[in-house]
Amino acid sequence: MSGHGTPIPMTSSPCGPLSGEAHVPGDKSISHRSLILGAMAVGETRISGLLEGEDVLDTAKAMRAFGAEVTEHGQGNWTVHGVGVGGFAEPDNVIDCGNSGTGVRLIMGAMATTGISATFTGDASLNKRPMARVTDPIALFGARAVGRSGGRLPMTIVGAADPVPVRYTVPMPSAQVKSAVLLAGLNAPGKTVVIEKEATRDHTERMLAGFGAEITVEDTDEGRVITLTGQPELKPQTIVVPRDPSSAAFPVCAAIITPGSDVLVPNIGLNPTRAGLFTTLREMGADLVYENERKEGGEPVADLRARFSPDLKGIEVDPARAASMIDEYPVLSVVASFAKGDTVMRGVKELRVKESDRIDAMATGLRLNGVAVDEGEDWWIVHGLGHGNVPGGATCASHLDHRIAMSFMVMGMAAQQPVSVDDGSPIATSFPIFEPLMAKLGAKVERTVS
DSSP states (O other), X not given: OOSSSSOOOEEEEOOSOOEEEOOOOBOHHHHHHHHHHHHHSEEEEEEESOOOSHHHHHHHHHHHHTTOEEEEXXXXXXXXXXXXXXXXXXXXXXXXXXXXXXXXXHHHHHHTTXXXXXXXXXXXXXXXXXXXXXXXXXXXXXXXXXXXXXXXEEEEEEOOSSOOOOEEEESSOOHHHHHHHHHHHTTSSSEEEEEESSOOOOHHHHHHHHTTOOEEEEEETTEEEEEEESSOOOOOOEEEOOBOHHHHHHHHHHHHHSTTOEEEEEEEEOOTTTOHHHHHHHHTTOEEEEEEEEEETTEEEEEEEEEOOTXXXXXXXXXXXXXXXXXXXXXXXHHHHTSEEEEEEESOGGGGXXXXXXXXXXXXXXXXXXXXXXXXXXEEEEEEEOTTOOOBOOEEOOTTOHHHHHHHHHHHTTSSBOEEESOOGGGGGTOTTHHHHHHHHTOEEEEOOO
């Protein structure tokens, strides 16, 4: 599948019990960061379990364009010969980041304090997304950005030849913005300080420490204060990428709503800044168990066993949990459709500026499939119908958004009638094996012949 080419309509039909093991791809967030920090280290970083979806492959191409030697060895094994902090070369051509907001924002940060220029673009979805949230803070280091109106791609970043360290309070919960500022701080002298009022996923902090950067994290009255000492020599690492909890969400949620299902999803990263969905599902009454809990590469990992849960109930999701599950709200809203009562989701305005306006996209599609939804700027409520009562039967717009497409495919597995999407091609950006993996479990997801 390609998120950049011809649309691929897809249909998911009601199926029997899902069973077996779901070996989901490597974690996308850690995959991006492994490539970028490997490129900024001196020597060879070895990565296994890398997610080979289009988003991450675009980041690999970008690191090559900046001068790193990035080599694929097959079966998720890669090596990166880095050029060191401040060692990026100026790219010869435009950097195409495809559909990846994470990729483009982190790369902008990583090159912003090196005296080179680079021009970034993406697909139709990415080129609509706001970049000022990153270009504003990197301007404090001395970088300049020239782009389309509204701070949109295509955009040229002119890196700071003489960067200065900054102290920056992130205005919204965003791991991308925090990470971009920290990566920019690597090549600035002195200490760069990032303050976030709400904790977001901390893969960048953990990985920077692993590569040898001097970084401290402290919880204070003004928030979570992260202090990074600039201009270190990053040491190459051997990285085992855990499997992606955001991808695991789809087989887990499918099993929970599909009668008779029992699915094991091995080796899932359970970083507390990423595991909010699983906590929420348990609160709703889902039969979801952590097995073989352990640590790998400093990250908590477990095997997840998800079984059909016929007595799901609607809940009010703790807004403080939003940052730890922001990408999982679309599929959570599908589960909420099969619960009894209302599921209330607040403090989620970040969903409005993802690959699509995810609140609008999911609310529209749920209504087409017979589920009532109320929504506001930063909240939405799904009025659950209970097990067996979701009509389905509609075709939904995916809006070039992989998570919207996969969420409606999950819905079709347990609705009364099949559920379709107009374009499933964006799924390849994060979960290129989604179709065969779900088919092996027993799902009926098919490409629709027009």
